[in-house]
Amino acid sequence: MTADHAGPDGRTAPPAKAVATVWGLLVLNTLGSAGAKTVVAIPRSLIQMVTMGALVAAFALALAVNPRVRIRPGAFLFLLTLLLVPSVISSVYVAAGFGALFRCVRLTLFVGTLWLLSRWWDGGLAFVRHHVRLYFAVLVLVAAGLAVAPGTALPEYYGGRLVGALWPLTPPQIGQYAAVVTGLTVLLLLGRRTTGAGAAVVVVPALVLLAMTHTRTATLGLVIALVVAIGSLVLTSGAARRFFAWAVLCAAVAAVVFGSALRAWFLRGQSQENFANLTGRAKVWDALLDAPRTTGETVLGTGLGDKSFGGLPIDNSWLAVYDEQGLIGVVVVAALLVALGGVALLRPPSLSRACALFLICYCAISSYTEVGLGDASAYLLHLALAAGLLVAPPAAPPAPPELPHRPAPRWARTSEVT
Template identity: 75%
Template sequence: MHGDLKRGVLPGGPDTTVTQPGAEPRPAAGTPKAVGIVWALLGLNTLGSAGAKTIVPLPRSLIQMVTMGALVAAFALALALNRRLRIRPSAFVFLLTLLLVPSVISSVNLEVGFGALFRCARFALFVGTLWLLTRWWDGSLTFVRHHIRMYFAVLGSAAVGLVISPGAAMPETYGGRLVGALWPLTPPQIGQYAAVITGLTVLLVVGRRTTRGSAAMVIVPSLVLLALTHTRTATVGLLIGLVLAIGSLVLTSAAARRFFSWAVVVSVVAAVGFASALQAWFLRGQSKEYFTSLTGRAKVWDALLAAPRTTSEQVFGMGLGDKSFGGLPIDNSWLAAYHEQGLIGVTIVAAMLIVLTGVALLRPPSLPRACAIFLISYVGISSYTEAGLGDASAYLLHLALAASLLAAPAAAEPLSTATPLTTPAVPRRRIPRWARR
């Protein structure tokens, strides 16, 4: 599958040097392969430890040890790869760093427990690793391919669990929706990963950066798993994200125009011929009243907003927690940020999305820009029914990928003329014929 998804090596050298007059530019080295390992370790850290019961019971403490160990390993490996601490300016990572301020201020209150400070340390390591990785953010598709491979491996574990034990992979406690039977993954998680790599792979096909056969091996199983999760947010985010991303290429890409036309035809046929089946899948057997209340989320949101808070709690929040209120999940990134990081946290999260959107709109049409638009729009849509924009999560990793795609290509490292690598060859003196006798 991955034979055609090899990354293209583009310039990614240091960005702080200036070519001196008379100096020849030194060819920039490509992104080290170990950077993909760092990215995969960050993804492993964001998988979480809460979810369905697995075939082989895994203690939550063991899962937390693995995920936290993955983050520490990611930071250590990134530091080893970037020993000179060369970083590139990034407004997105800078805003993430600012988000640490209200997180720490609200978490130092020991009434919320030491868990909040531990989450702050985890968030700081996550942000620090991203800073170290910015050295290789050059607007290429390198990290897109790392992203696809990483989450395809996660989906592979869910598929293997489904084959081994269908009952454990689709338990009645989750309404028969697909969960992780080998690793505790929830249906929204699996749906999110499937939707994201499906969208990115479709864009690679449209941009002719991979073959159709290779892409089909990613897209088809991912869509099957997405359908088995019955995740509405991921499905809507995938469709709207692809419309916006491919729409950004329509004026400059004939392949995008053809794909867009075929997608419209297929959508109309599916809406007419399979309307009842699509409606049944979308409702998941729920009543329309339960559906309009967002499966009970609205009650939690109303209770959270109605809860009394001091001025300090309104400004800085209650401290980093498990994204729940009253023992129930908040399932909204904005309310979760308000609850844990206050109004300052909500403002910074909004600034992150606004900055990324603004930069994407200012960039000329290109495939990396289209991938960034897809990721930003998907995360923006998912933020309404999923939490994660205020802490280390897969959603922040999606936005970090978008930031890497919107980064300007790095400058080539200059070759100093003062210390030549080789001694210039001395031209041989030609001897006249009469002198050779």
């Protein structure tokens, strides 16, 4: 077991290897997907075994590192724990089946692991580095699949969009990981926590993969969240001001020179009607809202499920939470985002605050066309990272008061020898 060490600023340094391993297991747990075909077919049962086993191992390792269960309470973890109440009640009361109870256990272990890791949340950037490295490793796996089997990685059933050929990852998942890695790396570069060459090694391939996924939500989320995050640094960072100015100039030039190409990429060959209908999502949303519900289902939901309605994906976090955890779940998730955003606005400008604002804004934007805010997912992991960045660092212990100077006693004074 790795011991804790206090840093020069009074913070408790985390056991790097153990914490990075726990965080990596949480990342692995959120990689489960069944929407893409791989080079070698992976049974769904094996994917569930790997992801759930990773979560159990993460909880066990976190408990081993923190055997005395020392935690750092906060609004984020409190609200996330409160979200378990409608999840469990609806899964049991509505008799949603074994799958709902299994997902409740998964969410409970996920939240419990975050509680155990909260001991080392101190507003530092250690977890940001873990986050970037781990999701960049996932992107490297995607790139390897593209190199090994380009036909499988760019399938026709997804319109030629990039998917995971070695591990089943959908284009929105890959786009999300690429956007988060890019945004955090850019902020680390502006904060002089990485070199330009090191940032280019991460950002350039991540942007290429993001472009190949044709994921509009991830692209818009990256741009808007970066504007908000860099804007929070403009008054205190000359590098942020220069980057912002160059970014605006480059965006204006690109809009003029490559306007038609960007519009074609954004539409993805869809008609205006299909684009306005959000690729059919609006029809599912209308059907979900129009479906008859009992009072219990309206308040508590129908239990944790696979985020689908009528066999079609919901693709909206708020409607998915409403369907599965009811109005109580919607209120809790909204309070969670409001609490994180409010704390971020009250913190003084810093790199940690900018990274947290980026993650909060990105998750809020993505929630419109992606699910994950009400269950164990990469989005909750992003928000957990933001919560750790917003924790106020412990104050340095006060220096001991100086003792008044007293003259030496007469017997101790040395007399001059002539």
